[in-house]
Each structure stands twice: as C-alpha cells, then as structure tokens.
C-alpha cells in the first residue's frame with residue numbers, strides 16, 4: 001500500500017492514496033499524512049490485515065530522477081502492527097513530489 005506525496009518546499013502533503021503494489025506481501029493501509037514537514041516530528045496511523053507480520057518497518061521512499069535509484073529512509077522500525085500508530089522524527093529530505101510510504105520487513 002503506497003501513499004503518494006505532492007511537491008512543496010517544506011511540507012510533504014498527501015496528494016492521493018494509491019492501492020496495492022503487487023510485489024509487497026502486506027495489507028497495511030496507511031492513513032493520509034497531513035502537514036508532514038521535513039526534519040520535524042510526525043505521526044502515522046494505519047490498519048493492518050490478517051497475514052501481516054506482528055512487527056514491521058515503515059519506509060519513506062522516492063524514486064530519484066537524477067540518480068535513477070530509489071532513495072529510502074526508515075521512519076520507524078520494529079513497529080507493532082496492532083498498535084496502528086507510530087510517531088517519529090522525519091528525516092531531512094529534499095522537497096519533491098512522489099514520496100511513498102512503504103511497509104517493509106523489520107531490518
């Protein structure tokens with residue numbers, strides 16, 4: 001389940017939620033983040049699905065057109081799926097459109 005962000009200088013606002021990516025074996029649905037600011041505290045809520053692991057990691061992802069590679073930051077690790085809530089400090093990320101939230105295995 002991906003959540004797309006739009007472009008803005010400091011904020012990382014949600015533009016649209018996109019549905020499942022087939023190669024991710026997860027059923028998490030993230031709520032739409034609002035007013036996320038690079039380098040500032042933020043929180044996120046979600047729902048988990050039957051079959052999701054008890055713990056997971058939340059990854060901030062963007063495809064970098066310059067390097068032609070995905071840039072990723074771990075927002076939270078060893079998050080309890082059933083908590084359905086996590087708070088963390090956002091990394092300092094460049095202003096850009098197309099940020100995704102990706103659930104991942106704990107690393």
Ligand SMILES: *[C@@H]1O[C@H](CO)[C@@H](O)[C@H](O)[C@H]1NC(C)=O
Nearest residue numbers: 062064066067071094095096
């Ligand atoms: C893409 O990579 C370049 C080179 O590392 C970096 O300067 C730029 O900030 C990156 N852009 C995004 C949107 O991550």
